[in-house]
Structures are given as C-alpha cells and as structure tokens.
Amino acid sequence: MAHLSLTNVGKTYGGSTQPAVAGVDIEIADGEFIVLVGPSGCGKSTLLRMVAGLETVTRGDIRIGDTLVNRLDPAERDIAMVFQNYALYPHMTVRDNMAYGLKNRGESKSVIEERVAEAARMLELRPYLDRKPRALSGGQRQRVAMGRAIVRQPAAFLFDEPLSNLDAKLRVSMRMEIRKLQKRLGTTSLYVTHDQLEAMTLADRLVVLNGGAVEQIGAPLEVYRRPASTFVAAFIGAPAMSLLDARVDSGQVMLDGHALAPVAHAPGPITLGLRAEDLRITDAGLPMRVDHVEELGAQRIVHGMVGDQSLAVVDTGDATLAGTVRIAVAPSKVHLFDSTTGRRIEAAAQPAPVPAE
Amino acid sequence: MTDTPLTLAQTDGRALARLRRWWSGETANPVKRVQFDRPLTPWMFLLPQLAVVAIFFYWPSVQAVTSSFYLEDPFGFGATFVGLDNYTDALTSRGYLSTASFTAFFCVVVTALSLGIGLLLAVKADKVIRGAETYKTLLISVYAIAPPVAGLIGMMFFDMHMGPFTEIAAWFGHDLRVGIDYWDTASALIVISVWKQIPYNFIFFLSGLQSVPVSVREAALIDARSGWRRFRDITLPLLAPTAFFLLVINITYTMFDTFPIIDVIVKDKPANNPMTLVYKVYLDGFKGNDIGGSSAQSVILMVVVAALTVLQFRFLERRVHYG
C-alpha cells in the first residue's frame, strides 16, 4: 500500500511534435480509487502504462510510495495490472496464472498457495483453479485477471478498461465487485475507462483527460455539479449537458431572446450549459419546439429546439407532448462557460454550495 | 495476422474429423450452409485436378509399389516377381544402412541448427525497432534461392583451390577436402543446408512471435524481471506449436529438398561421400538401373514420410486450441 504521485508527467512519441500526455500532476492518497476518464486518444491509457512501466516517461517524475520509479522495470515497481483483454497466459492453468508473478519474486511455496487460495475464495474461482483460460467464460477470465493482481498484494492496482470486453449486465455486477474488493483490500488503484458511468460509480476521485492534459480532477459529484469546462460538462453525465450559445444582458442570461435566470456577470456572449435533469416543463418560461421524445420507462427525454439550438429535457409526466412546451430551470443549476476558452465561469449564478464529501 | 498460422491447421483438424465420420458412415457436415445442388457442375470444376492427380500421382505411386516386388531385367526384357526380396536386400545391405544412419544424423543436425539459429534471429528481430524492416528483408531474401544455386555457391566456398572456408580451415591446421573426405563433405552439406533453411524458420518464428498478444507480453513484463525467464516461461511455450510444425517441415526438408545440394556437391561421384536416402533412390534407379531396389527404397521412404505427415496433421489438429 502506498501513495502515488505524478509530477509534471509527459510523453512525446518519437517523430511526433504533439505530446500524447502533457505535464500531468496527480497526487493519489494511499488507498484511494482514482479513475482516469476521457474519450479515446486522450492519453489516459498512455498515462496508466507509464505508471506500469510499459511506456517510457519522457518528462516528469512518477513515484510509488517514496520511490522514484521512472527507470524501474515493470516487475520492480510493485504494481499489478488488469488488462482489457485479460492477457492471461493461455498455456497455464488458472492457478499458475495467479502464481507466476509470485514465483518469480521468490515467494515460498506455502505463501503462494495461501494467497492463491485466498484470492480464489474471494473471487469464487476455486472450482476452476486447474482449468486453462480457454475453458473459462469471459466473466471468469476477468476474475482470474483480478486474482492475478490481488495475489501480488501490490502497492497499487492498475486497471486498463478491464470491463469493456464484458456484456452490459456482467459489466454492472463486476463493477460493483471491483469497488467492494478495492474497499476491502484498501489498495491504491488507478483505473482507466472511457465509460463515464463506470467512472462515476467507481471513483473516489475522477481525472478527466482531454488531448493529453487534465481537464479536471475531483470527486464524481463535484465534477458532475461543477464541470470545469464545456468538455467535462459534455462528457460527464447522461444525457450529455446541452451547451448553447447565449448572452448575458442586464444581469440576465438571455437565450433566444428570453430571460432564463439572473446572473452576476458582465454583458456579452457566453456558453450556457443546461443538464436535462435540471430542466422541467412548466406553464411559463422558455419556449421549446418538441422534436422527438425518448421513452425510458421511469422517465422520458424530450428533445427539442430553442431557436436553432437543440436542447434535451427530462420529464416524468405522461401527457402527450407536441408543438411547443415551456421550460424552466432553477438559477443555481445554470452553468456558464466562457464562450471562447470553454472554461467555467464561477460564482456567476450563485450555485448551491457543493456538500462536503 | 494474429491467427494466420492456424488457418490451415483448422481446415485439416476438421478434415480429420471428417475422415472419421466418413469411415463411420455418417454424412459429412456441409462446409457451407448453402451449397449448389447440381450433379454435374462440380465434376467439371474438379476434373482437371483429378486428372492430374490420377495420372501423375496415383499411377506412379502404384507403379512404385508394384515394381518394388519385381526384379527388372537391366536391358528391359521383362521382370520377375521376387516378393519382398528387394526390401530385405535394401534393409540388410550395409550401404543402405549407412546411408540411412547418415540421413538420420543429417536430419538431426540440420534441423537443430536451422531451427535454433532461425529462432534466435527471430527473437532478436522481434525485439529491435530500429532497422527491423531491413534486418527482416535481409534475413528473408535468401529463402528464394534455389537449393542447387545454394549448392553451387556453397561449393565455391568450400572449393579446394580458392574456397574461403578451405582457407579458414587451413589456418586451424585442417586440410578441408570437400568431395573427397567423408566428414568434410558432410560438414559442407550441413552448412549449406542450414544456410538455405534459416530464412524459412525465421519467417515462421517471427510470425509466431508476432501473434503472441502484446498484452500477454506486457503481463509477463510485470510478472517477471528476467528476460530469459519471460522467454522460457511465456514466449517459448506459446511458440511450441510453431516449433513443432517447423520440426516436421525441417525433417522433410532435410530428407528431400536437400537433394540438389547433395547432387551439386557430390556430383554423381558417391565414392566415399555421404548421401541421403532420397539421393540413393535416385542413384540406384537412374545410375544403377536397379529399378526394383530403387522402388523398394521409394516405398520405404513413402511410409516414413506418410507417418511424418500424419503426425504433423494430428498435432495441427490440437494446435488449434491454443489462444
């Protein structure tokens, strides 16, 4: 168990001028579960692989515990990794797959046996210990990959999209299992995913990456409630936050000529962010032409147009919607972003304070 | 490219299963869900291949078996049935037995060396990044050189007047006399045969290595510090199917495809020179006019090769399950 610190970590591939990862700083406390999230190509996997030692670090320092690991071999870093396609050794049994790393570190037979048995018990793998990976289902292989990480009792777990090869149902149950297991073992974890739902449910803190740089670091709810940029706003939360071109005029956010909410901001163009779940259909307010309605059972998402910009609204009613409806939003739920930089404009609409975690 | 070496294996795995079903009288599963159902068209497509196979494979093969039971008159006036005499003559003659043991020795040495060197080069070529393509091209290109050309070039290198290898041997105080001294000739044959076969093994080992999933290698990188250990515990077992396939191919190569090399080096003067069983079949048949004896030797070889091939396909059947 250890804390993990990344200081100004960067990676530029040979022959490329654009860095794949540009100066990332993250301090990870002992036992914390950090999720790196972002769209494909944002550098999240590269960052994880640099921590693992599978990619060279071209800039900055990576420390596991108090050890600078930049130049250490992967096997010397005291980490364990769970790969996307599990990377089980096809010619070894489940037992040998788990034991292999320990054997190479010179652990005694009894210790190896004990740890493998313990991991097998935790992951309900006992009936399969003598099988080869090819005789296992996808979910079971996933567990073996987890087991291989657990037996090492490493300073940190590294997960590289470990659930993306599973079907939707299994993914949800494995997600909970990983979370429970991590809490129980208390091992510092770094987890890469492109699935924002997975990120939200697993993380103690999220690191949202875009184009190799950190957009925002924070607890899931904090990131959800106060996205630091339009990028984060659009990435975290489903349905995605609607981002609209709006103006501030005489202390009001004006959208398509209608005053939406009072703000303390100088007049001028801004980007307005509205979450579908913060909007409600009322009798008076912003007019929206209904385009189509997605029925989800418990609720429905109404897609419509305000002027020539699209907007989504969550609605729980069951009245037939057609033509134009009127939309309202609480002033505290209005997000404002700089229309050129895309950064969040703070203290604009006096949002409700984020409750302490 | 990841599963390419397995493709043929898959066919033949199923093919063997089909053979079993065929023997047991069940109807074979159709290869395709939908097939054309016309009685004559398939024969039209099959006919050319079948004709060639019948005339140039089955006819001579049957003839080899029949004439192995006859003693043919050297002047071509008829033949006498002699039963298994040709076989017993061959299997008890000293010449045949010494050729057989040389063939076995030759197979072991050439196979071991060309597999070993091919594997070593493939492992290294798989590892380097800078210049990888150049190395690959250089190491592969020799594959295309015909065995007789290899024999000719090799012969020059072992030439008694100006061959570089002869000179090198002379530094060490050895008088290399290829074509005259039995073991000198054997060494030359081995060197040339290995040289010719390395690229083939290199290509297959490299493609085998590259089909080991990257993440499995990375997992090994995390699990084991020592590169040798990773190679021994992970890479080598995963290469085993390729290696076995190559083992059979190399044995077949050494037995048959080295014929031109031997012919060029030995040049029809078997005197005191080593040769392989196939070369002896040719020599006894065409130079010695012993058609019955040569045929009997052919049949013996057929059995050996058929056994090797069956072994290979049986193994390939299992090889499918990896990965």
Add this chain to the structure above:
Amino acid sequence: MQKIKPLDHAILILGALFLCLPVVMALMSSTQAAIDIHSNGLYITPGSEGAATYGKVLTQRGGFTGDVTGLLMLTNSMIMGLGFAVGKIVLSMMAAYALVYFRFRFATLMFWAIFATLLLPLEVRIMPSYQVMSELHLLNTYTGLIVPLLASATGTFFFRQFFRSVPDELLEAARIDGAGPVKFFIDVLVPLSKTMMSAIFIIMFIYGWNQYLWPLLMTTDESFFTLMRGIKSILQVWVGSQIPDYNEAFALAVLAMVPPVAVVVIFQRMFIKGLTESDK
C-alpha cells in the same frame, strides 16, 4: 518498454552477414575474371569483367549440341515458374470451389483423394514417375515439365480454407440476384480472391522456378534446359578442366537467383502472407 541491447543488433548483423554475404560474394565474383578468382579467391568488390561474362553466359551457345544459351535457359525457367504458378492457381481454385460450394456424391472421397497427395513428395516416386512420363511421350516437353508438378494439393487446401472464410451470405445474395455456379465463381469469388491469388502466385512461382530434380530427369533435349539444369551441366563440364569458369558459374547462379529473390524482396508482405498461410 523494451531496452535495446547492442548485443541484439550484433546477433542480427552477424546473422544477416552469414546469410547475405555469400550471395554478395557470388554477385561480385561473377564480375571478375576466372583467372583472378582462381588465384585470389572470392571477391567482395565488383570487377570489370561483368559485362563480358554476362554477355557470354546469356548469348554464347554451349552444351553438347551447341544450341543452348543462357537466355534460352532464362526463358525456360520463366516458362516453368509462370506456367507452374498459373496452372496451380487455376487447377486448385477450381477444385476447391467444387469441394466447398457443391453438394454432390463422393465429395468426401474426392476430398481425400486430393488430400492424399500431400503425403508423398515427388522425390519418393521419382523413378516410376519418370517411367509414366516416358510412356506418355512427355519427356522433353513443357507439359511434362510443368503438369506433373501440379499433382500436389497445397494450393487446393489454401483456396479451400479461403473459400470457407467467405461469408455464406455472399452466395445467398448472389443466388437471389440470379447467379448460377459458373457466374458466381467468375463474377464474385475470383475477384474476391485477388490478394490470395497474388500471395499464392509468388510462392508457386518461386517453387516452379527453383525446381531441379524434375527438369533434370525430364529434359535431355537442351532446348528445354532451365537455369537449374544449366547449373548441373556447367558443373559436369568442370570435371577435368584446368581453370574452371568460376565467373561464368557465378553469373549463372546470379541469373538463377535474381528473379525469385527480387520477387520476395519486392512483394515481401504478400510473400510472407502466402507462405505462413499456405504452409508449404
């Protein structure tokens, strides 16, 4: 993160030298005078006799009948390589098509009749094959040189495997569009197989070009000699000569290896694909 050690490069360079140096030396020595090679050994630098030597090897009539030139042998080798490759592809594609796409009696039996040819290489039945050829009066013909070599099923298996990987829906769609078996083969399957055909073509061309034993037996008439056969004769002439024509032998060797080596180097990717997917 693999660390590259100088040792890896050293081994590779050594391997490349071991494999390529003899070829380079053969090439260089072929441009030297025979007398120089005789007294100085092999060369790794080019000489001045190249044009003369190659001109002589390509055009001078040699052999017992005085009919055969290097150019003729080159042509024969080319005919052999191309004829074999084309014949192999045509025969094996057709056979594989019948085996994969048709339901007919004895299909399994036919499959095994063709499959069995993989068991025995030509070398073990060389004697009776020769007798068959002489009974059929095919000695000293291009047919006799090429067609018997087509009797092995390697190509058939390759195409059979490939056809099996073609989605079933393609045939279903073609049948709905009204294509019969011949139309489907020519309009759909053949264009679809282009890459596979090229890969197999390269392998088979090299195989045909490099044949030695079969041409040795099949051709006594020098106008049918291939380069491989020519190598055999040039060596036979050597026996007894004072200063062998080393340079000419090397020139012949170079002529014999340049086309297949060039094919491999230029179409490397396709060649590896063809080799590793078709096994032999």
